Amino acid sequence: MQTLLLGADAVEDHAAMPAVIDAVAAAFAADARENTIMPAKSYVDLPQYNGDFRSMPAYVNTETWDAAAVKWVNVHLDNPRDHDLPTVLGTLIYSDPETAFPLAVMDGTVLTRLRTGAAAAVATDHLAVADADSLGLVGAGTQAYTQLEAISSVRDIETVVVADRDSEKQQAFVDAFADRFDVRAGTIEDAAGCDVLSTITPVESPIVKREWLGERTHVNAIGADAAGKQEHDERTLLDAKLVIDNYEQCTHSGEINVPWGEGVLTDTDLHGELGDIVAGTLSGRSDDDGITLFDSTGLAIQDVAAAHVVYENASADGDGTAFSLVDTDTT
Numbered sequence: 606m607q608t609l610l611l612g613a614d615a616v617e618d619h620a621a622m623p624a625v626i627d628a629v630a631a632a633f634a635a636d637a638r639e640n641t642i643m644p645a646k647s648y649v650d651l652p653q654y655n656g657d658f659r660s661m662p663a664y665v666n667t668e669t670w671d672a673a674a675v676k677w678v679n680v681h682l683d684n685p686r687d688h689d690l691p692t693v694l695g696t697l698i699y700s701d702p703e704t705a706f707p708l709a710v711m712d713g714t715v716l717t718r719l720r721t722g723a724a725a726a727v728a729t730d731h732l733a734v735a736d737a738d739s740l741g742l743v744g745a746g747t748q749a750y751t752q753l754e755a756i757s758s759v760r761d762i763e764t765v766v767v768a769d770r771d772s773e774k775q776q777a778f779v780d781a782f783a784d785r786f787d788v789r790a791g792t793i794e795d796a797a798g799c800d801v802l803s804t805i806t807p808v809e810s811p812i813v814k815r816e817w818l819g820e821r822t823h824v825n826a827i828g829a830d831a832a833g834k835q836e837h838d839e840r841t842l843l844d845a846k847l848v849i850d851n852y853e854q855c856t857h858s859g860e861i862n863v864p865w866g867e868g869v870l871t872d873t874d875l876h877g878e879l880g881d882i883v884a885g886t887l888s889g890r891s892d893d894d895g896i897t898l899f900d901s902t903g904l905a906i907q908d909v910a911a912a913h914v915v916y917e918n919a920s921a922d923g924d925g926t927a928f929s930l931v932d933t934d935t936t
Contacts, residue, residue, distance in 0.1 A: 608930040611711035619918035628910035629723040631667040637880035640666040656681030663905035673702040674909045676713045699912045720907040722751035725825040728899035730759040731889035733823035738763045741796030744805035745769035745778040752803040766791040804836045815840035824898040826860035835863045845898040846876045854902040
């Protein structure tokens with residue numbers, strides 16, 4: 606048996622967004638049904654290099670497929686300046702859970718971007734108003750592109766407003782989508798008034814005020830991925846129907862982590878986890894809901910789901926580079 610090597614381009618080519626959204630939704634539902642195994646993310650801190658490694662293993666068993674994987678990913682803040690490398694690099698090993706054979710080694714950086722967008726799309730599908738047609742984006746980096754691609758797969762988005770401190774990045778985003786959407790650069794306040802808002806910034810002090818949000822805006826809070834980070838006004842978190850991806854991760858390092866640690870938010874303020882909504886055991890948006898907010902920290906089960914789509918499609922198309930990685934001789 607051979608292992609399939611899939612680089613960033615191959616991952617992109619074989620990860621059709623609608624299929625990734627479906628797979629991620631199935632993984633959330635499996636998690637709610639306790640058909641997943643997802644140990645806590647572990648960290649290897651390297652202060653001497655101003656960085657860290659993180660390992661994210663998981664097993665997912667849906668109604669139609671099961672798979673296991675581990676992602677090895679880093680955050681090295683000095684990489685762009687000192688080494689001309691991205692801050693975040695990821696590698697994923699995708700394995701057959703029955704035999705443990707490593708079916709694929711694939712780029713995890715593009716995979717992470719895609720599964721993050723897919724998770725926001727799943728949340729938007731269950732929590733945004735059905736006729737949502739405008740999307741606001743705070744942050745015009747790579748994830749903003751994926752947010753638009755993913756969310757426009759579940760809602761008929763027509764108008765897009767993108768806010769960013771870097772006007773060149775703002776304009777590049779506008780130019781990239783001008784032929785498909787009514788897209789313009791705007792302020793954070795402009796973006797916050799849309800039907801759906803995705804925030805993708807690494808800030809540690811809130812930058813989106815409660816009063817800027819529309820009466821029934823759905824928010825995907827993506828940026829907070831470490832303790833101390835927070836993009837949204839505490840009043841928003843208190844007023845919104847608050848949905849999280851994972852209790853342990855969100856209370857430690859998600860959008861809610863700061864007010865949670867201060868005792869401003871408690872269990873009674875949480876509507877529940879997204880997986881329960883997807884599985885049908887918890888309500889999504891109701892007619893009486895105003896603002897809804899999804900706290901997305903990113904889960905290993907999402908990586909497994911996205912990797913499953915990539916591997917199956919690449920295998921079917923005969924793509925990737927097959928190579929002998931492990932010794933399978935049993936004699």
